[in-house]
Amino acid sequence: MQLTLLDWSIILVYLAGCLAAGLWMRRFVRGVQDFAVAGREMDVNLGIASLAATELGLVTIMYTAQLGYEKGFAGAAIGVIMWLVMWFVGRTGFVIGPLRASGIMTIPELFERRFSPRVRWLAGLFVVLGGLLNMGIFLRLGGEFLVHAIGLPPGALEWTMTALLGLVLLYTALGGMLSVLVTDYLQFLVMGVGIVVTSVLVLVHIGWTPLNAGLEAAWGAGQLKGHPYNPFHESSFGWGYLLWQFVFQLAVVTTWQTQISRVLSARNADTARAMYRRTSFYFVGRFLLPGLWGAAACVWFTAQGGLPEGLTSLTAMPHFLGVVLPAGLIGLVVAAMLAAEMSTDSGYMLTWATVIYNDLIAPCLKRPLSPPAQLRLTRALVVVIAVFLLFYGLWYELPGNAWDYLAVTGNIYLASVFTLLVAGLYWPRANATGAVAALVLGAVGPVAFLVLGQRLAIAPEVAGASSFTLAALGMVVGSLLTPARPLRQ
Amino acid sequence: MNSVLVAVWGLLLAASIVWYGFLVFHVGWKAGREIRDLTATLGAAER
Numbered sequence: 001m002q003l004t005l006l007d008w009s010i011i012l013v014y015l016a017g018c019l020a021a022g023l024w025m026r027r028f029v030r031g032v033q034d035f036a037v038a039g040r041e042m043d044v045n046l047g048i049a050s051l052a053a054t055e056l057g058l059v060t061i062m063y064t065a066q067l068g069y070e071k072g073f074a075g076a077a078i079g080v081i082m083w084l085v086m087w088f089v090g091r092t093g094f095v096i097g098p099l100r101a102s103g104i105m106t107i108p109e110l111f112e113r114r115f116s117p118r119v120r121w122l123a124g125l126f127v128v129l130g131g132l133l134n135m136g137i138f139l140r141l142g143g144e145f146l147v148h149a150i151g152l153p154p155g156a157l158e159w160t161m162t163a164l165l166g167l168v169l170l171y172t173a174l175g176g177m178l179s180v181l182v183t184d185y186l187q188f189l190v191m192g193v194g195i196v197v198t199s200v201l202v203l204v205h206i207g208w209t210p211l212n213a214g215l216e217a218a219w220g221a222g223q224l225k226g227h228p229y230n231p232f233h234e235s236s237f238g239w240g241y242l243l244w245q246f247v248f249q250l251a252v253v254t255t256w257q258t259q260i261s262r263v264l265s266a267r268n269a270d271t272a273r274a275m276y277r278r279t280s281f282y283f284v285g286r287f288l289l290p291g292l293w294g295a296a297a298c299v300w301f302t303a304q305g306g307l308p309e310g311l312t313s314l315t316a317m318p319h320f321l322g323v324v325l326p327a328g329l330i331g332l333v334v335a336a337m338l339a340a341e342m343s344t345d346s347g348y349m350l351t352w353a354t355v356i357y358n359d360l361i362a363p364c365l366k367r368p369l370s371p372p373a374q375l376r377l378t379r380a381l382v383v384v385i386a387v388f389l390l391f392y393g394l395w396y397e398l399p400g401n402a403w404d405y406l407a408v409t410g411n412i413y414l415a416s417v418f419t420l421l422v423a424g425l426y427w428p429r430a431n432a433t434g435a436v437a438a439l440v441l442g443a444v445g446p447v448a449f450l451v452l453g454q455r456l457a458i459a460p461e462v463a464g465a466s467s468f469t470l471a472a473l474g475m476v477v478g479s480l481l482t483p484a485r486p487l488r489q
Numbered sequence: 490m491n492s493v494l495v496a497v498w499g500l501l502l503a504a505s506i507v508w509y510g511f512l513v514f515h516v517g518w519k520a521g522r523e524i525r526d527l528t529a530t531l532g533a534a535e536r
Contacts, residue, residue, distance in 0.1 A: 046527070189517050285508060
């Protein structure tokens with residue numbers, strides 16, 4: 001697919017608009033509070049736009065399309081689970097209500113108040129490790145999309161992604177969360193229009209009835225890895241995996257720091273809860289719409305006699321879009337995908353930099369830094385994370401399925417930090433000994449399974465559930481075996 | 490069984506497309522006004 005002058009114009013206008021808006025917000029940053037949580041002035045609709053933009057990256061589109069390619073519509077069952085879990089948390093305020101009311105900037109900060117400074121530091125380390133490894137493949141997968149959708153020469157991939165990251169870095173390092181919120185808003189609009197237009201075009205191109213006939217034929221011919229409609233079927237996710245996903249997604253929406261940073265930037269707890277409720281159904285489309293593109297790619301390539309040499313289930317969707325989208329619209333779609341990539345990169349870089357400063361460096365300083373020095377250090381950390389992303393993201397080869405990689409790396413901290421949060425907020429008997437035991441056992445589980453899982457063929461739901469069970473056991477046994485202490489909060 | 494599941498996924502797909510369109514226009518409009526209020530608040534604090 002060759003980009004026309006109109007395509008390039010759309011892409012360049014979008015990029016220039018983002019850069020201008022991001023740099024404009026820089027003048028409002030007066031301290032770390034403005035930089036990290038936008039002065040806690042974010043209202044509900046801006047929160048929805050920012051949360052939606054950050055949590056739907058180009059990496060998301062790639063792995064959800066891969067699920068659609070391999071499992072048909074059943075691959076989007078995880079999105080339905082996320083919808084139900086997000087709505088439940090927004091309705092009840094489970095974890096996010098007391099978290100916002102506590103007035104903290106990062107999750108580990110709560111652990112110092114509730115447990116001890118050591119627990120805060122250890123939790124911060126796990127949060128950063130899990131988060132950075134998770135983010136490590138974002139650039140690689142984003143680049144794969146551009147290579148296959150617009151025929152970018154593979155040699156230009158590194159330079160294109162470096163330039164894109166440089167642009168994001170410029171406004172994120174200078175304007176922090178204020179710039180991220182405003183650019184997220186623009187990216188939310190461009191991304192939303194691009195996703196709707198692409199979905200309608202794919203449906204028009206392939207047709208609803210032929211799509212389903214094609215999926216059934218592909219399932220019959222063994223081209224699909226699972227039943228195209230029934231996620232409970234033994235060839236698809238199965239009951240065990242889906243039940244496990246309820247627990248996993250509950251931990252994600254209450255613990256994942258990039259998502260929680262929107263909760264902590266909200267004006268109050270009610271705003272945060274409303275943001276969750278109104279964003280909840282968005283997560284169905286987050287899996288189902290790119291899943292539709294992946295399923296359509298599967299049907300299209302099956303009709304062509306199978307995947308051509310050099311394509312995989314991950315790269316089939318962008319190649320398919322490059323073929324079916326008319327010239328003039330590919331510019332809008334590429335701008336939408338760049339928007340998805342940029343909004344996620346900026347939110348993640350800012351979040352992990354804030355945790356490194358707030359929870360790993362600040363507690364070790366004998367004297368607190370002056371506000372300008374705090375700001376300079378946090379900005380420098382954003383730059384360091386960008387450099388890490390470039391080297392890890394562009395030269396690391398993904399060992400298997402993208403969704404599995406993201407789930408395993410996320411689980412390094414999800415199980416332990418989720419256990420600490422729930423126990424810290426709702427179990428008065430929890431203490432620092434239990435917290436340290438939960439942190440260590442919760443992380444040992446996924447790391448051990450990463451090493452042994454290849455040899456022993458352990459199911460991901462067994463590996464995941466074990467890490468949550470180990471973390472909970474560590475918290476309960478560790479707390480009950482040591483004397484109760486008065487609450488620190 | 491398959492036809493029921495196809496109908497369920499079809500409904501969810503249609504609802505997702507409509508919901509995304511609604512979010513872009515409705516939330517987009519309101520969030521734009523919230524950005525204006527946010528910058529006004531921050532600008533007043535700056536002065």
